[in-house]
Amino acid sequence: MAASAPSSQREIRRRNLSRVLYAVAEPGPSSRAAVATRLGLTRTAVSTLVDELLRGGLLTEQGPTPPDGGPGRPGTALALTDSGPCGLGAEIGVDHLAVCAVDLRGRVRAREDVESEGRSSEPGAVLDRLRGLVDTVAAQARGHGLSPAALTVAVPGLIARGTSSVVRAPNLGWRDVDIAPALASAGASSGSASGSGSRSASSSRAATSTQPGTGTRPGPEAGSSPLPITADNEANLAALAELWLDSGRVPRDFVHVSAEVGIGAAIVLDGELLRGTRGFAGEIGHVPVRPDGPPCACGGKGCLEQYAGEWALLRAAGAPVEGPRDATLAALRERAAAGDERALRALQEAGTALGLALAGTVNLLDPGALVLGGVLARFAPWLLPSLERELTERTAAPGAPPDLVVSGLGADGPLLGAAHAAVRVVLDDPLSYRTEAAPG
Amino acid sequence: MAASAPSSQREIRRRNLSRVLYAVAEPGPSSRAAVATRLGLTRTAVSTLVDELLRGGLLTEQGPTPPDGGPGRPGTALALTDSGPCGLGAEIGVDHLAVCAVDLRGRVRAREDVESEGRSSEPGAVLDRLRGLVDTVAAQARGHGLSPAALTVAVPGLIARGTSSVVRAPNLGWRDVDIAPALASAGASSGSASGSGSRSASSSRAATSTQPGTGTRPGPEAGSSPLPITADNEANLAALAELWLDSGRVPRDFVHVSAEVGIGAAIVLDGELLRGTRGFAGEIGHVPVRPDGPPCACGGKGCLEQYAGEWALLRAAGAPVEGPRDATLAALRERAAAGDERALRALQEAGTALGLALAGTVNLLDPGALVLGGVLARFAPWLLPSLERELTERTAAPGAPPDLVVSGLGADGPLLGAAHAAVRVVLDDPLSYRTEAAPG
Numbered sequence: 053m054a055a056s057a058p059s060s061q062r063e064i065r066r067r068n069l070s071r072v073l074y075a076v077a078e079p080g081p082s083s084r085a086a087v088a089t090r091l092g093l094t095r096t097a098v099s100t101l102v103d104e105l106l107r108g109g110l111l112t113e114q115g116p117t118p119p120d121g122g123p124g125r126p127g128t129a130l131a132l133t134d135s136g137p138c139g140l141g142a143e144i145g146v147d148h149l150a151v152c153a154v155d156l157r158g159r160v161r162a163r164e165d166v167e168s169e170g171r172s173s174e175p176g177a178v179l180d181r182l183r184g185l186v187d188t189v190a191a192q193a194r195g196h197g198l199s200p201a202a203l204t205v206a207v208p209g210l211i212a213r214g215t216s217s218v219v220r221a222p223n224l225g226w227r228d229v230d231i232a233p234a235l236a237s238a239g240a241s242s243g244s245a246s247g248s249g250s251r252s253a254s255s256s257r258a259a260t261s262t263q264p265g266t267g268t269r270p271g272p273e274a275g276s277s278p279l280p281i282t283a284d285n286e287a288n289l290a291a292l293a294e295l296w297l298d299s300g301r302v303p304r305d306f307v308h309v310s311a312e313v314g315i316g317a318a319i320v321l322d323g324e325l326l327r328g329t330r331g332f333a334g335e336i337g338h339v340p341v342r343p344d345g346p347p348c349a350c351g352g353k354g355c356l357e358q359y360a361g362e363w364a365l366l367r368a369a370g371a372p373v374e375g376p377r378d379a380t381l382a383a384l385r386e387r388a389a390a391g392d393e394r395a396l397r398a399l400q401e402a403g404t405a406l407g408l409a410l411a412g413t414v415n416l417l418d419p420g421a422l423v424l425g426g427v428l429a430r431f432a433p434w435l436l437p438s439l440e441r442e443l444t445e446r447t448a449a450p451g452a453p454p455d456l457v458v459s460g461l462g463a464d465g466p467l468l469g470a471a472h473a474a475v476r477v478v479l480d481d482p483l484s485y486r487t488e489a490a491p492g
Numbered sequence: 493m494a495a496s497a498p499s500s501q502r503e504i505r506r507r508n509l510s511r512v513l514y515a516v517a518e519p520g521p522s523s524r525a526a527v528a529t530r531l532g533l534t535r536t537a538v539s540t541l542v543d544e545l546l547r548g549g550l551l552t553e554q555g556p557t558p559p560d561g562g563p564g565r566p567g568t569a570l571a572l573t574d575s576g577p578c579g580l581g582a583e584i585g586v587d588h589l590a591v592c593a594v595d596l597r598g599r600v601r602a603r604e605d606v607e608s609e610g611r612s613s614e615p616g617a618v619l620d621r622l623r624g625l626v627d628t629v630a631a632q633a634r635g636h637g638l639s640p641a642a643l644t645v646a647v648p649g650l651i652a653r654g655t656s657s658v659v660r661a662p663n664l665g666w667r668d669v670d671i672a673p674a675l676a677s678a679g680a681s682s683g684s685a686s687g688s689g690s691r692s693a694s695s696s697r698a699a700t701s702t703q704p705g706t707g708t709r710p711g712p713e714a715g716s717s718p719l720p721i722t723a724d725n726e727a728n729l730a731a732l733a734e735l736w737l738d739s740g741r742v743p744r745d746f747v748h749v750s751a752e753v754g755i756g757a758a759i760v761l762d763g764e765l766l767r768g769t770r771g772f773a774g775e776i777g778h779v780p781v782r783p784d785g786p787p788c789a790c791g792g793k794g795c796l797e798q799y800a801g802e803w804a805l806l807r808a809a810g811a812p813v814e815g816p817r818d819a820t821l822a823a824l825r826e827r828a829a830a831g832d833e834r835a836l837r838a839l840q841e842a843g844t845a846l847g848l849a850l851a852g853t854v855n856l857l858d859p860g861a862l863v864l865g866g867v868l869a870r871f872a873p874w875l876l877p878s879l880e881r882e883l884t885e886r887t888a889a890p891g892a893p894p895d896l897v898v899s900g901l902g903a904d905g906p907l908l909g910a911a912h913a914a915v916r917v918v919l920d921d922p923l924s925y926r927t928e929a930a931p932g
Contacts, residue, residue: 418768
């Protein structure tokens with residue numbers, strides 16, 4: 053009945069191909085019959101879709117189906133391929149860069165981490181170095197028979213909604229940096245991205261191109277296949293990692309709070325990120341907790357970050373703020389474990405400030421759970437008592453406050469979230485990958 | 493391709509009937525051709541749907557179409573009926589009860605307001621009185637040829653999500669009161685709700701029934717047609733009124749803050765309310781603004797309500813808290829207008845507290861606008877300077893903070909929102925109304 057039938061047909065096919073991929077991904081290998089039952093589609097329809105996905109190199113067959121495959125003759129078990137497309141995730145940290153490749157089954161197949169002087173380097177130099185790292189990981193992935201299909205970059209800053217432009221990243225000292233052009237040809241092979249995967253990627257940096265501003269679609273350049281590049285806030289990606297990789301522990305509505313140098317939150321509603329009108333939602337680090345408290349770089353006073361941010365915490369504990377982060381944080385953890393009074397008091401005050409900001413958040417949003425990630429997860433044993441006290445005392449609604457979950461992903465949340473977001477670019481739109489991998 | 497085709501067919505028909513109603517409602521009278529263009533449906537499909545809505549008494553024809561009706565021969569202009577179903581809205585206030593009837597065109601056709609001793613009366617007595625008021629307004633509506641189709645009740649308290657149960661309404665002193673059973677047959681005629689509309693409703697209270705807990709569906713009782721009853725938080729309904737009645741001024745993402753005796757917020761995202769996991773979102777009155785401030789009934793300390801709630805404001809201004817609200821508030825307004833120092837200081841401090849809570853909200857949610865409603869709108873001239881100062885100073889994202897809009901609906905927001913929500917019960921599901929109005 054709709055006017056635009058032809059494009060709708062293609063949309064329906066695209067959506068159904070994607071649904072089949074997710075149906076196979078979530079419970080693991082399944083027969084065609086099991087997929088049909090799960091999706092409420094006919095066996096015939098599913099067979100057609102599956103054949104297309106097999107031809108496109110996104111699904112493989114693994115021999116006889118397991119006994120829970122449903123009624124009818126035993127079918128062949130379907131699985132997502134581990135030798136087709138992969139997602140590349142990158143993280144720009146204050147003192148490190150990291151890149152990894154994750155296959156369609158969700159396994160990390162290649163990874164590189166390096167130290168970086170993010171705070172004192174020019175954005176261009178940081179992005180050049182990151183591009184090199186992406187190329188290295190992409191070449192490793194190709195060596196494992198994988199074909200990089202998309203790149204997502206986690207940034208500790210505000211990204212304008214629907215763009216790859218970092219409007220502000222105070223802890224990096226960045227302002228209005230568009231990362232897509234700088235990374236344009238990163239990770240791309242110099243020819244078409246065929247499924248063979250054994251081609252070296254070392255020459256891929258030659259084909260620099262002018263990526264469009266949004267960076268979410270591959271460019272039309274003949275003879276090269278630049279990856280679609282997406283930038284997202286690190287707190288957003290860490291929350292998505294929690295949802296995607298640890299979904300048994302978090303409900304589909306939750307608030308994820310994480311600290312690296314700054315503090316950020318991500319609000320997930322029914323499994324989707326709340327991004328905000330301009331893309332700037334989740335700035336819990338600048339919720340005022342003590343209106344007359346110390347001034348903050350944002351222009352406000354007494355922001356949460358002034359009590360529970362990594363630098364504030366180190367200062368309050370009398371620990372050095374400069375120097376290698378990992379060693380400094382490990383030393384603070386040891387002092388807390390040994391009962392050092394100043395360290396314990398600093399952590400207790402950080403927990404109180406977190407409890408104040410989270411109590412306000414709970415009263416506003418009524419989330420199903422609160423998740424602590426990043427550095428906060430590492431210090432949870434010392435933060436939780438005062439945090440939970442404030443939360444319980446200040447939650448207005450009847451009943452207990454939402455569950456507090458300590459993330460098991462630690463510092464890897466943003467990087468894994470970025471790589472899985474890139475994998476989902478393929479799962480969400482299988483047609484675009486096939487077009488790229490097998491043109492015509 | 494879907495397994496459950498028959499139910500899907502009915503769903504598609506229901507949705508398309510609803511889309512036609514909204515397409516006619518929003519821009520005013522339109523031809524069938526214009527509706528077809530607007531919805532991307534064929535002229536034939538729209539004609540079939542329109543015929544069904546004309547037979548069901550939801551649409552009427554109004555003579556030749558206006559010149560902007562699109563190409564082809566001039567058609568007949570379609571309009572929503574002003575003599576078919578209507579929505580009933582009710583408001584339970586701390587010191588008043590109100591009920592109104594709104595027709596499909598959005599016009600208020602009947603209304604009753606009475607004073608009430610909500611704070612000192614038993615819930616049963618308040619609800620009995622409200623039921624009488626609903627019956628009176630329903631009878632007036634029938635006298636205008638209208639047929640009440642649904643009832644929505646605005647309550648100043650927490651409603652458990654998906655139920656009609658008021659879990660807590662501190663300013664009424666209510667706890668665990670299910671309003672649907674108490675109002676079960678309110679506003680219903682004793683026979684089937686035919687379109688004639690002239691039947692007296694005075695006997696409708698005889699048919700008491702055991703309404704199901706959720707109260708959102710009419711019961712199956714033969715020979716009577718109890719209205720579907722929905723309860724919602726007053727702040728939620730005030731925000732929806734703003735969205736539906738004043739949509740030119742507010743974007744589809746905004747936060748609405750209103751005060752009557754308490755302070756509540758409603759968060760609207762892409763035109764939909766964020767309700768929260770348990771239905772308790774929007775409790776901005778209990779966001780801590782000064783952690784060591786005065787104790788609050790919620791168990792917390794220094795909540796926004798302790799600075800900007802109506803009682804807190806009156807106390808700070810040295811005005812009496814007891815007595816008739818309207819007169820007390822009018823007197824405070826006069827003192828402020830005359831430059832009374834204590835009144836101005838109280839309002840300035842309330843504005844500061846609002847600015848603190850809203851700055852946190854803006855940093856968390858990045859809304860497109862902030863709307864001040866209820867008593868806050870009435871005192872806007874004296875609240876805004878300090879409110880805006882805090883907001884500007886404490887908004888972390890670059891650029892100006894979101895627009896501040898002062899509601900033009902005043903104290904009527906919750907009541908109008910309730911009546912329009914009831915109208916939308918019909919617009920959203922035209923089949924349910926037809927079934928009730930013309931069984932078989």
